[in-house]
Amino acid sequence: MPNTPLLTSLITVLAVLLLNWGDPVLAALPTGSAVTDGAAILRNALPIEQKDLRKMQDTLEATSKVVGSSKGNRWVALNEAAASSQYLVITRKKSILEAIPEASREEGEALLESLGETVQALGDEASNQNIDGFIDLRRKSLKQIGDLEALLVNDFPYTIPEEFNSLPRLLGRATVSIKTTKGNINAVIDGYNAPLTAGAFVDLALKGFYDGLPFTRAEDNYVLQSGDPTGPESGYIDPTTKKERQVPLEIRIPEEATPFYNQTFEDIGLYKATPVLPFAALGTLGWAHSDQAIDDGSSQFFLFLYDAELTPAGLNLVDGRNAAFGYVVEGSDLLKKLEVGDQILSIKVVDGADRLKPHA
Template identity: 55%
Template sequence: ADRNAIYAKRSEVLNIVGELEALMVTEFPFDIPDEYRHLPRFLGRAKVDIETDYGTLSVIVDGYSAPLTAGNFVDLAQRGFYDGLEFTRVEDFYVVQAGDPPGPEDGFIDPDTGEERTIPLEILVKGDTEPIYGFTLEQMGVTLDDPMLPFSAFGTLAMARPDRDVNGGSSQFFFLKFESELTPAGINLLDGEYAVFGYAIENKDILREFQVGDRIKTMRVVEGAENLVQPT
């Protein structure tokens, strides 16, 4: 019980810090490379509610650390893409994954191009002024560096991707079912390999209830939708 209280308090502190940081930002702190101008980006933070049979799970999406990953997620949520999709992977003490559309496709097919929209791996390292795009921290030779958003808490939200394609993420995402003994921040196999772009903040205990085949009823952006910028 004490450990759960500590996790809850840590999430509360993170939320307060995030709100204060958002108030202090007068303009987005870095430029996104032109090669990604065809992708939506999220220039701020948002609250997203995910309605399920077990209740409503609320998450904070952080575009300050991962604007392309957050932008892709918020854009798909606003399109209604996730509504009705199943949780396709559930592993005790590890992950809950969703976002795989029905049919042969593994991700979102952009109606404007007829092709799957993919986004680059995007990781902001503490002390850096902008994210690393397209490479894992191991590939960059900086495995000891700490991501700004680490896999450090139950309910960490990250983008899934094919094992052999760091830039192949499209629509599938996962929540970490954190156990400190198994995945200590900074020395686990996930930090620097996958893009974290948010955290569950309300009703996150329902992550323990999901089973393969359970569905997302609806996903709605309830705060911060104005921070989504579509490509021009």
């Protein structure tokens, strides 16, 4: 990335003005819109507090509200967002690297160098008013920021209640590839915010439990469900206990350090709360339970078919009643093509299997 004194000075002057006056991209936009992109939700759900990366992330994500605008001043906002990001990479490099655990610092330095090159190119696309190029490089920048933010997490941030010691738990994140009869889907499974739910899913995926199972429910603009084993059982039978393994309802909100267990939002009076992992994106993975209980989910899961009008973020009937535990990050367009009778051919854990612990 070019880093001449002149370039640095120009970026510094511009970005200082931007940071001191507030973010013009954010200021010019309506507030209160729910985040509906799974990758963005996952970035925001990481248990980190690195303000410089968060500032850069928020600034770039906010441009999504102006890239489609036909107003001439959109390029002013996009140039400012790119300049602010360049400034943060150049001037906050030391503080960002110091926040990364030493074991991952070399990887972080390489990522930060690549990010610097990307946001420099992002600024060029904004200057040239190339909207397609800007969108592609913004996506790449946000992916690099997310990778950097993931390096910031050191130890698992809280203790899971002892009553669940026998259950598997995912102490971090995993990436899975879901192969279906109509194509492939990739998803990130989030154990930071739903460790027992994510742990049960990854454990069953590693066991090959889901391979060959059909989708048993497909409701337009609502859910696509699978995980019901063949035979009379409705869930996974633990070979040791000979009983169905059941996972408690597990939901975390931003104001709490740990999830709530076996309580719906209605039970605890949180009628307007938003979970850290909301059902707000096409391909949100949710854990199914029966109508009679909230702690009897065993193996069945669903993919939420988010629709901005029919199942709007924050106003659906699933948040606070079911646990979300991940998001589809590739192949979400395939979801609305799948029907009852289509099959999961396999679910492979392509990253993060080492973060699964069989019990406490």
